[in-house]
Amino acid sequence: MSSRPENAVALVTGASKGIGAAIAKALAADGWAVAVNYRSDEAGANAVVAAIEEAGGQARAVHADVSSGDGKALLKQVEEALGGPVLALVNNAGVARDNIALQLTDEDWDVVIGTNLSPAFRLTRDSLRSMIKARYGRVINIASVVGPRANAGQSNYAAAKAGLIGMTKTIAAEVARRGVTVNAVAPGFIATDMTAELATDEIVKAIPARRQGTPEEVAAAVRFLASDDAGYVTGTTLYVDGGMSA
Amino acid sequence: MANAITEEAVQKTVYEALPQFGVDEADITREATFEDLDVDSLDLAELSQIIEDEYGVALKGDDVGKIKTVGDAIDLVVQKGS
Numbered sequence: 001m002s003s004r005p006e007n008a009v010a011l012v013t014g015a016s017k018g019i020g021a022a023i024a025k026a027l028a029a030d031g032w033a034v035a036v037n038y039r040s041d042e043a044g045a046n047a048v049v050a051a052i053e054e055a056g057g058q059a060r061a062v063h064a065d066v067s068s069g070d071g072k073a074l075l076k077q078v079e080e081a082l083g084g085p086v087l088a089l090v091n092n093a094g095v096a097r098d099n100i101a102l103q104l105t106d107e108d109w110d111v112v113i114g115t116n117l118s119p120a121f122r123l124t125r126d127s128l129r130s131m132i133k134a135r136y137g138r139v140i141n142i143a144s145v146v147g148p149r150a151n152a153g154q155s156n157y158a159a160a161k162a163g164l165i166g167m168t169k170t171i172a173a174e175v176a177r178r179g180v181t182v183n184a185v186a187p188g189f190i191a192t193d194m195t196a197e198l199a200t201d202e203i204v205k206a207i208p209a210r211r212q213g214t215p216e217e218v219a220a221a222v223r224f225l226a227s228d229d230a231g232y233v234t235g236t237t238l239y240v241d242g243g244m245s246a
Numbered sequence: 247m248a249n250a251i252t253e254e255a256v257q258k259t260v261y262e263a264l265p266q267f268g269v270d271e272a273d274i275t276r277e278a279t280f281e282d283l284d285v286d287s288l289d290l291a292e293l294s295q296i297i298e299d300e301y302g303v304a305l306k307g308d309d310v311g312k313i314k315t316v317g318d319a320i321d322l323v324v325q326k327g328s
Contacts, residue, residue, distance in 0.1 A: 129295055132292055132295070133295070147314070174288060175288065178288070178292075
């Protein structure tokens with residue numbers, strides 16, 4: 001079982017709040033130096049960094065819009081800020097632009113695919129170089145129960161999340177023998193800003209656990225997949241959904 | 247900083263890199279095909295990265311697709327670097 005190199009850095013995209021913030025904190029608690037990426041919520045990202053530092057961890061807020069395309073520049077910025085190669089990449093950044101397919105515009109489609117799926121590919125591709133060189137890497141893609149299952153009004157989101165899962169499996173197979181694992185985590189109904197407006201009581205009735213999940217519960221799954229202990233886990237999707245997909 | 251691109255230097259780099267991919271040193275010749283050496287696309291991608299780090303010469307996907315033998319790889323790097 002190979003061990004994480006000492007100067008290894010983790011990059012979490014979309015980490016200023018919600019699941020991303022919880023993931024950043026969990027990885028920092030596990031000894032990763034963490035880049036807390038944000039697009040517009042600088043205050044949120046700084047709060048995450050402050051919380052990590054208060055707990056004795058190491059982190060930096062890194063501003064970048066991952067949908068803009070320059071993955072190499074972001075990775076270089078992170079490596080310079082934290083003094084080591086990015087050996088854990090958590091592709092968490094995601095948006096929703098909901099509507100039934102009949103009403104969904106090209107822009108709604110392009111924005112969701114362009115934020116939730118394409119940047120995950122580009123950043124994964126661009127981070128593999130360092131990971132392969134180090135013979136150690138952890139790519140974790142934050143997917144969703146939506147994608148593998150239907151959710152009316154989210155054909156764009158479902159396509160992006162299902163796409164992440166397909167991409168995860170194929171890239172995992174390509175790089176496994178270099179000590180790089182690629183996995184997906186599929187959260188179910190988690191209490192965050194993204195789900196705040198939804199009819200919670202009605203949705204919870206359909207979940208075997210009869211409650212929403214927390215960002216920390218998703219982060220715990222990511223923390224495991226990023227750890228040395230998960231070196232033989234690759235190409236898989238870990239559902240954190242209270243039994244919704246069972 | 248990129249090193250000088252001579253055939254001798256590039257050959258040394260390539261010959262030293264191939265064993266990392268499980269290739270037996272005794273099997274490495276200019277005429278050996280990557281297929282015979284069991285060097286696949288991931289290995290070639292990594293070899294390209296080693297060459298780029300050493301000599302500043304970037305081998306693109308199309309280039310790598312045309313390389314069949316160890317000699318092809320060495321000659322291509324020397325040609326691109328000249």
